[in-house]
Amino acid sequence: MKICCLLPSATEIAYAVGLGDEVAGVTYGCDYPLDARQKPVIVHSKLPRKLSASEIDQQVHEFVERGESLYRIDTEALQRIQPDLILTQELCHVCAASPDDIASALETLPNTPKLLTLNPHTLSDVWNNIREVGRATGHDEEANALASLLEERVREVSRLVTGRPRPRVVCLEWLDPPYIAGHWVPDMVEVAGGLDVLGHIAEPSFRTDWKAVLAAQPEVIILMPCGYDLQETVDEYATWDGPNDWTTVPAVWNDRVFAVDATSHFSRPGPRLAEGVEVLASIFHPDSVPDNWFDGRASRCSVECGRIR
Template sequence: MRIASLLPATTEIVGALGRADDLVAVTFECDHPPGLAAPVVVRSALDEGMTPAEIDRTVRERAAAGLPMYDLDREALRAAAPDVVLTQDLCGVCALPGRTVAEALDEIGLSDVVVHSFDPHTFDEVLTGIADLAAAIGAEAVPLLSDLRRRLEAVDAALAGEPRPRALVLEWTDPPFLPGHWVPELVRRAGAVPTAAADGGRSRAVAWEDLEPPEVVIVSPCGYDLAGAQAQAGPVARRYPGVPVVPIDSASYVVRAGPRLVEGIEVLARALHPGRFG
């Protein structure tokens, strides 16, 4: 099967299911599993090197003007000749919307291609979505899901009876955004209580002065790696002197709805409860 994955999370899932060699098209953000050789057919419409404030302003301006956040190379997608296209309709800022993909497929004569939309809102839906995606590409999901659930049970057992600090989780820092979708549950599973987060809903902008004092801050800027999170953690730490600040590679372990969310839970649990994990 020839698979075009237009979402980093689905690329990661395809790899975890042992089908990376079937990928014939990916996006510029698809960096896992390492060593992907498939052509890039989706690129960002934003300039590199922008600050978080500049990105936020540009995204708002483009959305207001009805401009896309991503560019799809239609000819490259046609040349890839996929049997199935993996896409999403969860967030037009985070990835190319499925409706745009469907329109493009029709324009380039690939309207008969199977389109599978991956749109989880909660952590449980991520796991269910992995199983559904596996079925769409003819893969077996049971071994992967069994391993993920085993690791989750190990974290639960290690945290039994452990005090849980109130955690301010920042999905963006300029302006500050509180997380939604599956992120609050990740934090709870890691042994903290996320404040003012929206389970299953969208992240939302807030004012710094409206945030209650936290016992720990988790800096998880959407799409940034660890170095980017560390850079943004500095100004946040100055706002909360004496409060532990934990930056995390959000692009790999928090906002990408794939198997490595479980690794994100493990990483956060170790950071928040070193006495239990070392």
Template sequence: MRIVSLLASATEMVAALGCTEQLVGRSHECDYPPEVQHLPALSRPVIDINTNSAGIDAQVRQLAGTRRTGDEAALQALSIYQIDIARLQELQPDVILTQTQCEVCAVSERDVSEAVRQLTGLQPRIVSLAPYRLSDVWEDLRRVGAALGRLAEAEALIASYQQRLEELRQRCARLSAGRGQAPRVAVLEWLDPLMGAGNWTPELIAYAGGEPVLSASGQHAPWISWDELRQADPEVLILSPCGFDVERTRQDAALLEQHSAWSELQAVREGRVYLIDGNHYLNRSGPRLVESAELIARALWGEDAGIPLPAEGWQPLR
């Protein structure tokens, strides 16, 4: 079986299922595990992603032909990626993995369907992932496993991930009980304009022993105002922009620090602002969401969480 994955989280699922050697192509964002990086990249963004949050947002809005109104329907026709159709034809894939969750974050099913219509003599199976909650992520892993003939392996992985999360929940619940109440936690998925972290992130916060604010499980990430952030006044603030690693997030954090309301936030006053790699962890809906919950726990509880984690995954802002 020849597999093309145009979604970074799907590539990680393929690897976890033991099918890395069957991958023949990837998206430009698929970078883990490291051995997939030698594969041909079949997509590229049509905007300049090497700029700050505000610059990327402006380009996306201009491409969509709309201003930021909060109406996500205005972005439905958006496509900010191009697929190398000639190379896709050469690779002769049997299965193409993609997604419907967010057309801004990754190559979408619509992009893939359009590309497949232009292929000659090929009818690959398109498996499109659509996660909103952790249960959807596990179901997507089942679907990938079924498509690759590895359903039993997928079920075993899901059971191990769920057990690991449950162990984390119990450990952090004890820490929260000792404190008297769960700390209020806000995660920002974009920094300019501000966007809370929705979908599965509130669940990860809860597993880590926190109380999520400014977002709801299973719902798209909401745009928020500075007034809303100030009113929520989280005890812990996590900056994790989609597609940004820790160092790039640190650069964009300067945009927040320039705002007059920044110093009023409890998390800022108490030095409880943390950076988490939003590219590889929180916003990548694959196996490493378990590690994402552990990263949040480390930010909330420090060494008391009992989790040794790599420094490149998270850092305090100061």
């Protein structure tokens, strides 16, 4: 079977259930596991490189207003591969290529491949997506075992933090302008023993303003810009022009603003979300969980950011 993955999380799932050798095409963003970087790229971003956060937001807004996709499908590469199965998504047409993006490309193929559309909104949905990929590829046993293992990891986190006071949490999916993380992220916060005061489980991420963030008086702020790794997030915060009165927020003056690896543990609805839950628990309740859940996976951010310095 030849499989093409139109989003990084699908690539991760395919590899995790033992389909690495059958992955024949990936996107420009499929960087995990490392072997995925050697696969033919069939989806490219139209956004210029090295844009600031505000410039990226503006470019995305302009594409959406024009009704234009952010992605380019390499039709010739797809024709060479002749895939049997394409893994795609309908959750967010900004975050990854969608069935609409590939519709015209499919018309050029002599045989129409099977499409499996992943549309997760909660952690349970993500684990069930893993099982769906297993069923579609004859890897039911591997997929069921992986999903069950991930479910147990998350249950263990819940057991460790049960009865602990829940801190008020805000998860920022973007900084300029501010976006509140949605879908599975508030679910992760709840399981990890926090109270997401702005995000809602299974509901989309949304743009907000700093007035709303400040008014929420979060005790913990998690910086998880979509598509950023840990170091990129730390660097973004270091040069960011924070809002006036930033230091009046409890999370800020109590030194509980944290950068995380959004790409690995939060942005992509795949197996590594379980690790993201562990990271959050280590931030919310460090005395209740193993120390190594935090080490190298998150970074405490100084009160100082671009504007404050």
